[in-house]
Structures are given as structure tokens and as C-alpha cells.
Amino acid sequence: MKSIKFLDLNNQYKIIQNEISNSIQKVFDNSSYIMGPDVNDFENNFAKYTGVNYCIGVGNGTDALEIAIQSLNIKNDDEVITQANTFVATCLGVTYNNAKLVLVDSDDNFMIKIDDIEKNITSKTKAIIVVHLYGHMCDMDKIITLCKKYNLYLIEDCAQAHGAIYKNKKAGSFGDVSCFSFYPGKNLGAYGDGGAICCNDVNIYENIKKIRNLGSVTKYYHEIIGRNSRLDTIQASILNVKLKYLDGWNKKRQEHANLYNELLCDNVNITLHKNNVSEPVWHLFVIRIKERNELKKYLEFNGIQTGVHYPIPIHKLECYSKEFEGMTFENTENDSNEILSLPMYPELSSEEIEYVCEKINKFYDITI
Ligand SMILES: *Cc1c(COP(=O)(O)O)cnc(C)c1O
Numbered sequence: 001m002k003s004i005k006f007l008d009l010n011n012q013y014k015i016i017q018n019e020i021s022n023s024i025q026k027v028f029d030n031s032s033y034i035m036g037p038d039v040n041d042f043e044n045n046f047a048k049y050t051g052v053n054y055c056i057g058v059g060n061g062t063d064a065l066e067i068a069i070q071s072l073n074i075k076n077d078d079e080v081i082t083q084a085n086t087f088v089a090t091c092l093g094v095t096y097n098n099a100k101l102v103l104v105d106s107d108d109n110f111m112i113k114i115d116d117i118e119k120n121i122t123s124k125t126k127a128i129i130v131v132h133l134y135g136h137m138c139d140m141d142k143i144i145t146l147c148k149k150y151n152l153y154l155i156e157d158c159a160q161a162h163g164a165i166y167k168n169k170k171a172g173s174f175g176d177v178s179c180f181s182f183y184p185g186k187n188l189g190a191y192g193d194g195g196a197i198c199c200n201d202v203n204i205y206e207n208i209k210k211i212r213n214l215g216s217v218t219k220y221y222h223e224i225i226g227r228n229s230r231l232d233t234i235q236a237s238i239l240n241v242k243l244k245y246l247d248g249w250n251k252k253r254q255e256h257a258n259l260y261n262e263l264l265c266d267n268v269n270i271t272l273h274k275n276n277v278s279e280p281v282w283h284l285f286v287i288r289i290k291e292r293n294e295l296k297k298y299l300e301f302n303g304i305q306t307g308v309h310y311p312i313p314i315h316k317l318e319c320y321s322k323e324f325e326g327m328t329f330e331n332t333e334n335d336s337n338e339i340l341s342l343p344m345y346p347e348l349s350s351e352e353i354e355y356v357c358e359k360i361n362k363f364y365d366i367t368i
Contacts, residue, residue: 004343004352006305007185011347012249016241020191023237033233042236043196045243046180049163051173052198054205057231058212061159061181064195065093065129067229068177071197071207072153074099074126081120082129082157083112084313085332089181090131090157091314099126103315105329109274110286110339111138113331117146127153132161132171134286134309135187135253137278140166140174155179158198160283162188163250172198177208182239187253187283188246190235252346253282256353260285260342263357269364284309285344291363292338298363304356307341 013020027038039057047055058064074080080094084103094101102120107113110133117128130143147154156178158164161171172178175198182194197208210217215226257280264270264287271288286309289295296306313332315324342356 001303002352002355003303004305004348004356006307006341006343007345008347009184009189009345012345013191015347016245019241020238023241024234027234027237035230036233038233038237038240039231042231042240042243045240046196047198049243049246050170050178050198052178053200053202054198056197056199056205056208056212057236058195058197059229059231060193061179061183061186061195062089062092063212063229064179064181064197065089065155065157066096067093067208067211067227068155068179068197069093069097069099069127070211071177071204072127072155074153077124078126079122079124080127080129080155081117081125083131083133083332084315084329085110085310085335086131086133086157086314087159087310088314088317088319089159090129091320093179094129100124101314101320101323103324103327103329106331106335107138108331109136109276110134110335111136112143114139114142114146117143121146121150121152125150125152127155127176129155129157130175131157132164132278134273135161135164135281135283136273136275137161137164137166137171137280139277144174153177159183159186161281162186163246164281165279166277175199176201177204182235187250187281188239188242190232190238190242192232192235194231194235194239196231249346250281252348253344254280256344256346256348257282257285259350259353260357263354264360267361267364270360282344284341286339286341288335288338289340290338292340295360295363296340299356299359302359304359305343308336308339309341311336 043055078099081102085106154175156175158172159181164171178198180196182190215222215224
């Protein structure tokens with residue numbers, strides 16, 4: 001029987017093994033383990049790639065969101081709007097800064113339901129966090145119009161969207177601040193934790209640089225209460241190697257998505273993830289089906305690993321359930337029972353995708 005992993009990091013590592021070893025060796029040879037040229041190079045390279053003035057490496061994507069919100073001076077009773085169908089880290093930065101999290105439902109394509117945002121804006125609203133979930137982007141023009149109309153900051157959670165494009169501009173180039181994660185499984189992943197914040201404003205940039213490095217620019221001169229959340233130098237050296245491959249890897253993901261879509265589009269039981277406005281980078285390939293749990297089991301039985309992103313909406317998570325007691329978000333809740341993430345990574349072969357689709361279609365021949 002075939003065995004198809006949901007994610008296989010080893011395959012990709014083997015291809016770039018020598019380059020990675022050399023880059024890590026250089027960090028050891030230079031004995032510059034904290035910051036140094038590798039972090040600097042990566043920050044410059046990633047700013048250029050994303051199309052922004054500044055990039056600041058940080059410890060991970062969760063820290064990126066927390067620091068980004070702090071850098072905009074959002075705190076206490078300030079309100080921040082985001083979508084109910086996201087990874088918990090999107091929300092933690094709001095909560096950690098003691099601001100109030102305001103959730104909005106998702107639309108039919110897993111993006112924030114833009115029509116529901118306006119009625120949630122109050123005099124205390126300071127920012128909107130858009131999540132480019134699964135590597136797709138929402139209608140950024142509409143979001144930017146809203147932010148301008150109500151004088152709100154725009155924060156992009158780009159943890160799943162390195163390289164995604166909306167109207168010729170990359171994810172991360174729209175927001176006042178945008179946050180990236182380099183968790184190993186992301187489109188651009190380190191071999192450990194890593195994250196970054198992008199921005200265009202020099203004052204925000206300098207503020208973020210201080211916050212991530214103990215509140216100081218000059219060693220031992222601490223101007224503000226900062227923290228230690230620097231991008232690890234070894235991870236930066238790895239990311240410098242991998243960034244060169246990102247566009248090629250994303251292209252592979254797009255080809256895989258095209259093949260999945262082609263092989264599944266005739267199956268009336270399946271709702272595919274449409275992309276109407278952006279050029280997505282398919283961090284995940286998510287389908288919607290009524291028989292989610294049964295299909296998941298059937299695929300597992302046939303050697304195919306799948307995932308669910310995410311099984312519990314933010315307002316139902318134990319850590320947030322009290323805060324959002326009694327609230328419902330219909331699409332988000334329905335989706336959480338119907339979504340299934342199929343195997344997706346650049347090194348996947350056409351044969352493997354064909355096998356997955358054959359089994360999915362067979363499941364429906366048997367059960368329906
Ligand atoms: C992965 C992820 C994060 C957090 O990144 P970490 O580096 O794991 O802390 C934030 N938001 C979204 C949408 C993510 O997928």
C-alpha cells in the first residue's frame with residue numbers, strides 16, 4: 001500500500017542539504033551566534049522579496065504578532081478585529097497586549113467576511129488583522145478602504161502566505177505591519193522557530209527593533225521595557241538559503257493545487273477552495289465535505305495522512321470560550337466540521353496526488 005504523508009520535510013532537506021550545511025558551518029566559523037551578518041542579510045533579502053522598506057527578524061510568528069501590536073501602541077481597552085477561523089496565535093498578540101479581541105465570521109472561501117467588519121467597528125477599534133489563511137488573500141482593496149475610512153491600522157498575518165500576490169503586490173506589503181512565521185512547515189520554513197515583521201514606516205521599524213532586543217539600540221542603554229525575541233542566527237542562515245527557492249516551491253504548490261482541482265472538480269460532494277482575487281501560494285489545500293470524519297478515516301486506512309485546520313474555532317477554544325460565551329459564527333462553525341486539508345508540499349508527485357484523488361472519488365462511489 002502507498003503511504004502519503006501530510007507533510008514531508010525530509011525530501012526537501014535532502015535536496016539542499018549541502019547548501020544548508022555550508023551556511024550553518026559559516027555561522028560556527030564566525031562564532032557570531034546572536035544577530036550578526038546572517039540576520040542582517042536575511043532581513044534585507046526578505047524586505048526586498050516582500051516589497052517593503054524594512055524587515056525585522058524575531059523569535060517566531062506568535063512573537064511577531066505580539067510585538068507588532070505593541071509597536072502600534074495598541075493596549076488596554078483598544079479593540080482589534082480579526083476572523084474567528086484562524087490559528088490561535090493570530091489572537092494571542094491582541095490578548096497579550098490587554099486589548100480586546102473582536103471576532104468576525106469567515107466568508108464562503110475561508111477569508112474574513114468583509115461585509116461583517118463594519119458593524120463591529122466602534123470608537124475603540126484600532127486595527128484589523130487580516131489572515132491570509134491557507135495562502136490565499138482576501139479583497140485587500142476593500143480592507144484598505146475600510147481602514148482608511150475609520151482610521152484603523154492594518155495588520156497582516158502572513159504566516160501562511162509568503163509570496164502570495166494580490167494585484168502585483170506581495171502579501172505583507174499592504175499592512176502598517178505584517179507578521180511572518182518561519183515555523184518548519186510554513187511555505188518558507190526554518191529548521192526551528194523563527195519569525196519576522198515587515199513595515200514601511202521608519203518610526204514603527206525603530207520601535208520594533210527596540211522591543212525585540214531588550215528595549216535597546218545600543219547595548220546596555222535600555223530606553224523602553226523590551227524583551228528578547230531575536231531571530232536566531234543559525235535559522236537566519238538557513239532562511240537565506242531557502243528564500244532563493246521559495247518562488248519555485250510556491251509554483252510547485254500551485255501546480256499541485258491545479259491538479260487536485262482538475263481531478264476533484266467533477267465530484268459534486270466536494271466544495272473546492274476558489275481563489276477569486278489573489279494568486280494564492282497554497283500553504284494548505286483545503287476541501288469542504290459533509291462526511292469529513294468518515295472520509296478522513298477512509299483516507300487514513302488507505303495510507304493517506306490529512307489534517308484539519310482548525311478543528312475548533314477561536315471563540316470555542318477553552319482559553320477564549322468564556323470571553324465569547326453565547327456568540328456564534330455560522331460559517332466558521334460549519335467549516336470546522338467540514339474542512340479537510342489534503343497532502344500539500346512542493347515535493348509531492350503527480351502520481352501521489354492522483355492516488356489521493358482516486359481514493360477520494362472512490363469513497364463517494366462506495367458510500368453514496
Ligand atoms: C503558524 C502561524 C502563526 C504563528 O507562528 P509561530 O511561528 O508558530 O509562532 C500565526 N498565525 C498563523 C495563521 C499561523 O499559521
